[in-house]
Amino acid sequence: MARIKEIERIWVDLPLKEVPFRNMVREIPHWSLFEICKVTLDTGHVGLGETMPYYTYGAVSDAAVARAQGGSPTELMWDDTLGAGLQMAIFDAVGKLIGAPLWSLFGKRIRNWAHVGWWAIDMPADDWILECQEAVQQGYTTFKTKARPWFDLHDQLERLCSSVPDYFQIDMDFNDFGLDPAVARPLCRALEKHSKIAIWESPIQQEDVEGNRSLRAQLSVPIAQHTGRPAFRTQLERQICDGFVMEGGVSNTLSKGRTCEEFNKPYWLQWVGSNLAASFCLHLQAVLTHARWPAIHCNHMYAAQYVREPWQVRNGQAQVPDQPGIGVTVDWKVVEKYRIEPKPKPYPYPRLLLRLDWPSGACSYFTHAQQLWDAFKYAELPSFTRGVNLTRVLDDGGENWRRLYDSASRQPILYGERMP
Numbered sequence: 001m002a003r004i005k006e007i008e009r010i011w012v013d014l015p016l017k018e019v020p021f022r023n024m025v026r027e028i029p030h031w032s033l034f035e036i037c038k039v040t041l042d043t044g045h046v047g048l049g050e051t052m053p054y055y056t057y058g059a060v061s062d063a064a065v066a067r068a069q070g071g072s073p074t075e076l077m078w079d080d081t082l083g084a085g086l087q088m089a090i091f092d093a094v095g096k097l098i099g100a101p102l103w104s105l106f107g108k109r110i111r112n113w114a115h116v117g118w119w120a121i122d123m124p125a126d127d128w129i130l131e132c133q134e135a136v137q138q139g140y141t142t143f144k145t146k147a148r149p150w151f152d153l154h155d156q157l158e159r160l161c162s163s164v165p166d167y168f169q170i171d172m173d174f175n176d177f178g179l180d181p182a183v184a185r186p187l188c189r190a191l192e193k194h195s196k197i198a199i200w201e202s203p204i205q206q207e208d209v210e211g212n213r214s215l216r217a218q219l220s221v222p223i224a225q226h227t228g229r230p231a232f233r234t235q236l237e238r239q240i241c242d243g244f245v246m247e248g249g250v251s252n253t254l255s256k257g258r259t260c261e262e263f264n265k266p267y268w269l270q271w272v273g274s275n276l277a278a279s280f281c282l283h284l285q286a287v288l289t290h291a292r293w294p295a296i297h298c299n300h301m302y303a304a305q306y307v308r309e310p311w312q313v314r315n316g317q318a319q320v321p322d323q324p325g326i327g328v329t330v331d332w333k334v335v336e337k338y339r340i341e342p343k344p345k346p347y348p349y350p351r352l353l354l355r356l357d358w359p360s361g362a363c364s365y366f367t368h369a370q371q372l373w374d375a376f377k378y379a380e381l382p383s384f385t386r387g388v389n390l391t392r393v394l395d396d397g398g399e400n401w402r403r404l405y406d407s408a409s410r411q412p413i414l415y416g417e418r419m420p
Contacts (some may be wrong), residue, residue: 001288002045003095004073007086008038012306012338014274019130020301023123024391025349027369030054031301033343037085039093041073047093048330050276051085054345057248058083058170067223073097077105080249087149087249088326095197095325102280102326106254107287113317114285115142116278117171117268117294119301122146124389125159132164135300141316142198142294144171147178149376149383150356150390153191161194170194171224173201177376180204181211181218183383188219190368199224199293201245206230207412224267224293227256236263243267243293250284257288268293275307276300279321279328286320351395353405357418359387365404365413375412 012034016024024031031052037060046065051060060083068076068086076082077090095102103109118135120128122145132143143164147153160170172191178184184203191197195309200221204211206229216223222242235241236259244260244267246253253269258266269291271281278297285291299311308329312318321327348368356364356372364381366372372390375381395401407413 001072002041002043002074003310004039004068004071004076004090004093006038007069007089008034008040009060009065009085010038010335011340012036012335013340014306014338015303016301017303017386019123019127020120021292022119022392023127025352026066026372027121028055028347029349030345030347031272031298033340033346035060035085035342036306036330037089039073039086039089040066041093041097043097045093045096047073047089047091047096047325048276049085049088049090049092049280051083052272052273053277053342054347055272056084057252060084060086078251082249084249084277087279088277091250091280092325096182099207099324101320101322102283103286103320106250106284109286109320110289111286111320113314113319114266114282115292115294115316116140116313116318117142117144117316119143119294119296119298120145122148122151124151125156126323128160129154129163132160132168136165136168138300139313139315141167142169142171144199144201144294144296147172147174149177149381149385150218150372150388152386152388153187153384154386157191157197161196164196166196168196169198170196171199171395172197174203176202176205177383178203179377179379179383180208181215184215185218188215188221189386192219192221197221199243202226205269209238209240213238227267232256232259236240236265245252245270246291247271257290260290261288261387262292266290269295271295272298274302275305275309275311276326276328276330278311278318279307279309280326282318282320283326302339304334306331306338351405353393353395353401353408355393355418356381356390357389359385360397361418362415363418365393365408367405367409367412367415371408371410371412375414380414
C-alpha cells in the first residue's frame with residue numbers, strides 16, 4: 001500500500017491584473033497569496049494542490065500535515081479537515097498513482113464540458129465593463145459580481161447591461177446587504193427590468209427564513225444561497241431559495257450534491273484559486289448532476305499562472321481534463337519567480353482612504369471595507385441610494401489627507417468635509 005513520504009508547503013504571491021487589484025485592495029488584497037502543497041508518495045508519484053491561506057473552506061494546518069505524514073493517501077483523501085491544498089494534492093497523487101483522472105474517483109462522469117463564470121468584486125461601472133469585455137473575449141457568457149450600497153446599483157447595471165451581448169448573463173451577490181424584504185423587494189423588482197440578470201445571491205439575511213420565502217415568491221429572478229445558513233435541511237424543506245452556492249471539501253460537496261439532486265436544486269461550485277484549483281473543480285463538476293450553474297473559480301484575475309496548460313473557455317464552458325490526477329502540470333520556474341516566505345494577512349491595506357460621496361453633498365470616509373460593511377449592515381447609513389459613489393482618495397502628501405486618514409483609521413467619518 002502506498003504511503004505519503006513527504007509533504008512540502010510553498011508560498012507564492014501571484015500578481016493580480018490591474019483592474020481586479022485596484023478594486024480588491026479595499027477588502028481582499030490577500031487573494032494574491034497561495035500555499036502550494038506538494039505531496040510525494042513512497043512510489044515516487046507527486047500530487048499538487050493549493051490553498052488560499054486567508055480565503056478557503058479550510059486552511060492547511062501543521063497538525064493536518066503531521067497527521068497525513070506517513071499515512072495512506074487513499075484513506076486520507078476523503079478527509080475534508082486536512083484543508084483545501086493538502087486534500088487536493090493527495091487526490092492528485094492518488095490519481096497519478098492509479099493512472100486515472102480525478103472524476104473517476106468522484107463518481108460517474110455525466111458531462112465532458114462544465115459551465116464556468118467570470119467573477120469580479122464590486123467596482124465602478126467603468127471597471128465592470130472592462131471586466132466583462134475581457135470575459136466575452138475569453139469565451140465566458142456569465143458574470144458574477146457584488147451588489148453593494150456604496151455604489152449606485154441602478155446606474156451600474158444600466159450601463160453594464162447595455163455594454164454586453166444579449167446572450168451574456170449577470171449574477172448579483174448581495175451578501176445579505178439587502179437586509180430585509182422591505183429594502184430588497186422594491187430594489188430587486190426595479191432591477192429585474194434588465195433581462196440579463198440571471199440570479200440574485202443572498203439578497204437579504206439568509207437566516208431570515210420567512211423573509212426569504214416571501215421574497216422568493218415575489219421575485220421572478222431565482223435566488224441562490226450559500227449552503228448551511230440557516231441549516232441546510234431548513235433551506236431545502238422550507239424552500240427559501242431556488243439553488244445554492246456550494247463550498248467545502250470533496251466529501252462535503254459530493255454529499256450535499258447528492259442531496260440537491262434529491263430536491264432538484266441547482267447550484268454552482270465556488271472553488272476559488274488559480275488554474276490549478278479551477279482544473280480540480282472541473283472534475284467535481286463532471287460527476288455532479290445538479291452542478292448546473294456556472295462555477296466560480298476567479299482564476300482569470302491573475303496576471304501570471306503556474307499551470308502550464310492554457311485555460312480555455314468556449315461558449316461559457318471549459319473541458320474536463322482526462323489525464324491522470326488533476327490533469328495539469330506546474331511550471332516550477334513560475335513558482336520560484338513568485339515564491340515568498342509565509343506572511344501575515346495584508347489587511348487593512350496600508351494608506352488606503354476611501355470617500356463615499358452622497359447625492360445630498362455629504363461625504364463619508366473609511367480606511368477599510370469592514371468599516372463600510374458595519375456601517376451599512378447596521379443601517380447607520382442609508383442603503384442603495386441613487387447617486388451614491390465610492391472612490392479612493394490617493395495620498396497627496398498633504399496635511400488634510402493625513403488628518404482624514406488618521407481620524408478614519410480610528411473610527412469611520414460618517415459625515416465629514418469633502419477633501420479638495
